[in-house]
Amino acid sequence: MSFRDHIRSCNNYDPSRVVPLTAGSARIGLLRRDNAEALRRFSDVFAVEEHRVELVARGDVAAVSHTVDAVVDALVDEGRVPKWRNETFDAAPHWGAPPVFRLDRGAVPFFGTRAYGVHLNAYLRQGEALCLWVGRRSPAKQVAPNKLDNLVAGGIGNEHGVRDTLLKEGEEEASIPTSLMSQAISAGAVSYRMETPLGIRDDVLFVFDLEMPADFLPKNRDGELVHFELMPASAVLERIRATSDFKFNVNLVILDFAVRHGLLGPDDPEYLDVATGLHRPLD
Amino acid sequence: MSFRDHIRSCNNYDPSRVVPLTAGSARIGLLRRDNAEALRRFSDVFAVEEHRVELVARGDVAAVSHTVDAVVDALVDEGRVPKWRNETFDAAPHWGAPPVFRLDRGAVPFFGTRAYGVHLNAYLRQGEALCLWVGRRSPAKQVAPNKLDNLVAGGIGNEHGVRDTLLKEGEEEASIPTSLMSQAISAGAVSYRMETPLGIRDDVLFVFDLEMPADFLPKNRDGELVHFELMPASAVLERIRATSDFKFNVNLVILDFAVRHGLLGPDDPEYLDVATGLHRPLD
Numbered sequence: 104m105s106f107r108d109h110i111r112s113c114n115n116y117d118p119s120r121v122v123p124l125t126a127g128s129a130r131i132g133l134l135r136r137d138n139a140e141a142l143r144r145f146s147d148v149f150a151v152e153e154h155r156v157e158l159v160a161r162g163d164v165a166a167v168s169h170t171v172d173a174v175v176d177a178l179v180d181e182g183r184v185p186k187w188r189n190e191t192f193d194a195a196p197h198w199g200a201p202p203v204f205r206l207d208r209g210a211v212p213f214f215g216t217r218a219y220g221v222h223l224n225a226y227l228r229q230g231e232a233l234c235l236w237v238g239r240r241s242p243a244k245q246v247a248p249n250k251l252d253n254l255v256a257g258g259i260g261n262e263h264g265v266r267d268t269l270l271k272e273g274e275e276e277a278s279i280p281t282s283l284m285s286q287a288i289s290a291g292a293v294s295y296r297m298e299t300p301l302g303i304r305d306d307v308l309f310v311f312d313l314e315m316p317a318d319f320l321p322k323n324r325d326g327e328l329v330h331f332e333l334m335p336a337s338a339v340l341e342r343i344r345a346t347s348d349f350k351f352n353v354n355l356v357i358l359d360f361a362v363r364h365g366l367l368g369p370d371d372p373e374y375l376d377v378a379t380g381l382h383r384p385l386d
Numbered sequence: 387m388s389f390r391d392h393i394r395s396c397n398n399y400d401p402s403r404v405v406p407l408t409a410g411s412a413r414i415g416l417l418r419r420d421n422a423e424a425l426r427r428f429s430d431v432f433a434v435e436e437h438r439v440e441l442v443a444r445g446d447v448a449a450v451s452h453t454v455d456a457v458v459d460a461l462v463d464e465g466r467v468p469k470w471r472n473e474t475f476d477a478a479p480h481w482g483a484p485p486v487f488r489l490d491r492g493a494v495p496f497f498g499t500r501a502y503g504v505h506l507n508a509y510l511r512q513g514e515a516l517c518l519w520v521g522r523r524s525p526a527k528q529v530a531p532n533k534l535d536n537l538v539a540g541g542i543g544n545e546h547g548v549r550d551t552l553l554k555e556g557e558e559e560a561s562i563p564t565s566l567m568s569q570a571i572s573a574g575a576v577s578y579r580m581e582t583p584l585g586i587r588d589d590v591l592f593v594f595d596l597e598m599p600a601d602f603l604p605k606n607r608d609g610e611l612v613h614f615e616l617m618p619a620s621a622v623l624e625r626i627r628a629t630s631d632f633k634f635n636v637n638l639v640i641l642d643f644a645v646r647h648g649l650l651g652p653d654d655p656e657y658l659d660v661a662t663g664l665h666r667p668l669d
Contacts, residue, residue: 195662211518266652292661307662309652345535363573364573365571365572369572369592372482375590379667379668383662383667385662
């Protein structure tokens, strides 16, 4: 493994394998060709053409969401989409735009709609050393079970804002009180586009840093993280360089932290590939 | 103006207007087609083909550099390359690779070889406010005269390292002592690819942050900066959003600083375009 390998695996997207999902003149998703084909029989909802799939269902957000839900139901029955997660994400042309429809989180990679999340680098200084709080994901997680994770991370569901999601996830995952989390500093965004067995992950992660009090001990409340450890950042970096122990996208978030805080510098032969590889320009 | 406009103008590169400059199997530059045509008469140095220009001069780095210099001489005479700057940059397939030849800095955009620089965000906290030291470039500068600039910035000439260039430029441009500059924190890289009247700028800027003592007053020694001002970061950002007072690439370096330090956050409608627009992946 290398840092570059982690970046490459999160950016293995191949445009030749995909057609856009459009709503009028706007692109709202990226359908792998096999997934596009699977939509052909829902011709009152999607028009599958050679170079794109057009959403043809009409109505307000609630009506279109309901229509798309019926398609997702059928795709779940066929095993093309994993089970419902009962958490919906907005499908929209870009961040901040009104949604065209809302989609169960489990179906997001199938349609390749852009998904947004928050990730928190929770750190503290012990003498000269900078340390990071690391969580281990539950074996029951649908995505990346047992992998190491940031102390706090979560998807931004519809009707939730960025800070709002960070506060909520911080309480659920690590019992971080609002008074502490409100000191988290917004520090950028990590973006990548990745093909998985389910389809396309077109992800944008809002990144925050929070310096933790020395006496803070995280406690999980929602069962999503099963263990916490405070690790020297240098050990975290070597673990990332050598293994796939961390969840795929968490490697990128921690590399971004390392670059911003001078833990990874110009002397490292991978420095420029890392510093310029974590922020796929949006389109 | 907007933040996006500054990012766009530094990334106005259009691959259809350019052919690669190759040395064997490696790309070492990007030649605009008119510049490629101008090399046709130097057929013992460059083979101009439809889809690429191949370096055919043979020999060690000194010999090839000498041969290319003679071409640059002729291009200066024709007015295609501005006057010699008597500072040479490496032409190489990637950072850290042995150079194929060395090129006068004035000819770098003509050949579109990648250029590397260092930029320093010199900041301090005044109460709640974060302030940035800003310099004004001399009216005599060849590039971007009179524009506002970082406190310290400079190109990395051949035989100079990253930290070494930062120390040297810090002394020349702002009289920053080595003891202070050694506290600068490496914080990433800004990269962009831009067409200018001269050719292609394929630039990578190593970015550093340095918290300045409250009583430090910069003094210029090399005549490149004629005035210094300590400005609240919020005022700097509004000036960047509204004007072109800062040098084209300095806008990007300061936006990167603003994103990393939470001065520009998810509430800003341009946040994601900025956070994902400052780090063109290298190829």
